[in-house]
Amino acid sequence: MINNLISRTISNKELNVPVWFLRQAGRHIPEYFEIRKKEKNFIKFCLNEKLIIESSFLPLKYYDLDAAIIFSDILMIPWAMNRNVKFTENFGPHMDPMIPDETKIPQNVSICSKLVPLKNSIISLKKKLPAQIELIGFAGAPWTLACYMIEGKGSKDFINTRKALWSSNNWFFELIETLIIYIADKLEMQSRAGADILMLFDTWSHMIPNNFFYDCAIRPTAKIIDILRSRKIFKPVIGFPFKAGASLVRYSFESHVDCIALDWSVDLSWAKMNINKDIAIQGNLDPASLIPSPSLHLKENVLSILDIMNGRKFIFNVGHGLTPDCKIDNVKEVISIVKKYNRKI
Numbered sequence: 001m002i003n004n005l006i007s008r009t010i011s012n013k014e015l016n017v018p019v020w021f022l023r024q025a026g027r028h029i030p031e032y033f034e035i036r037k038k039e040k041n042f043i044k045f046c047l048n049e050k051l052i053i054e055s056s057f058l059p060l061k062y063y064d065l066d067a068a069i070i071f072s073d074i075l076m077i078p079w080a081m082n083r084n085v086k087f088t089e090n091f092g093p094h095m096d097p098m099i100p101d102e103t104k105i106p107q108n109v110s111i112c113s114k115l116v117p118l119k120n121s122i123i124s125l126k127k128k129l130p131a132q133i134e135l136i137g138f139a140g141a142p143w144t145l146a147c148y149m150i151e152g153k154g155s156k157d158f159i160n161t162r163k164a165l166w167s168s169n170n171w172f173f174e175l176i177e178t179l180i181i182y183i184a185d186k187l188e189m190q191s192r193a194g195a196d197i198l199m200l201f202d203t204w205s206h207m208i209p210n211n212f213f214y215d216c217a218i219r220p221t222a223k224i225i226d227i228l229r230s231r232k233i234f235k236p237v238i239g240f241p242f243k244a245g246a247s248l249v250r251y252s253f254e255s256h257v258d259c260i261a262l263d264w265s266v267d268l269s270w271a272k273m274n275i276n277k278d279i280a281i282q283g284n285l286d287p288a289s290l291i292p293s294p295s296l297h298l299k300e301n302v303l304s305i306l307d308i309m310n311g312r313k314f315i316f317n318v319g320h321g322l323t324p325d326c327k328i329d330n331v332k333e334v335i336s337i338v339k340k341y342n343r344k345i
């Protein structure tokens, strides 16, 4: 049963434009630090039902949003695969790097049994959330998880991952295929627990050599969605191939996503012409425009996005996560502009 604005928008054109924000539950909200202090270890934080629920709720106290996103992290799958994932302050995530052709790829891991607090917090959140607010579950896409798992940390060029792709093709694709199963399992679990919408973050898709884009981003996404559909999970899926440029077009036609999230570098007039018209578009305000106070061109930019996307199935969002220095008043202003906008369809 599809009742709510985001789900309705994905299946039809709607007069009202829904709005939510990537990383809406993070460090730009002062109380986040109060909640975060209760558990210093970020992995343990992401496994604490009470803290997950509090953090997911937090942005709703401030903003009139159409969705909450469950508080978790894409690196909970590598953690469940025993890759020794750690989050260190001022350094970001790191883990034991996998050595292509040498490191055994953990098979038959029961991801869901390791992420029971995630499941339980979705069940509780769904009971507490107002009926019109949808809950978004998510996972990292296979390529992006493989990037972190091979490199062991973030990187400016993910050279070890790209080298593995060219030289250890069988091992590399065994890793991708294994991740496809674990990601599908995690999304299925979130959907069955009550998540209304599922999102796949492919943050490092712009690191894929162009000739491998289909094999590393599009085909794995299509396979994950096909597995979900074969398991009778029909919730809409939003794909986010960050900075994928011209490859966004093929992704929009062949990845089986119901909605494509566009990053802040995408020219929306180009997207309107070239992206598959059957699917919805989400995006793509630059999160940096929410930092200055006052932000001089904010209103004009928000209106321009809304004008270009008039007539399309469209969800308003930022083109990447809100930053810790983003201003609450700017976010409020954006929401108010979106909610007042008179759309023609």
Ligand code: CP3
Pocket (backbone or CB within 6 Å): 021, 022, 023, 024, 025, 026, 027, 036, 042, 069, 070, 071, 072, 073, 074, 075, 087, 092, 093, 138, 154, 201, 203, 321
């Ligand atoms: O509001 C939300 O969106 C909350 C849920 C959420 C988090 N991470 C919480 C988080 C989501 C959807 C993510 C996804 C995620 N995690 C991505 C994909 C989206 C993107 O930003 O491209 C990636 C690449 C990660 C990996 C990750 N997690 C990094 C690189 C970092 C450190 C960098 C940073 O922003 O500090 C994290 C930590 C993390 N995940 C934080 C939050 C709120 C900050 C943790 C803290 O110190 O409190």
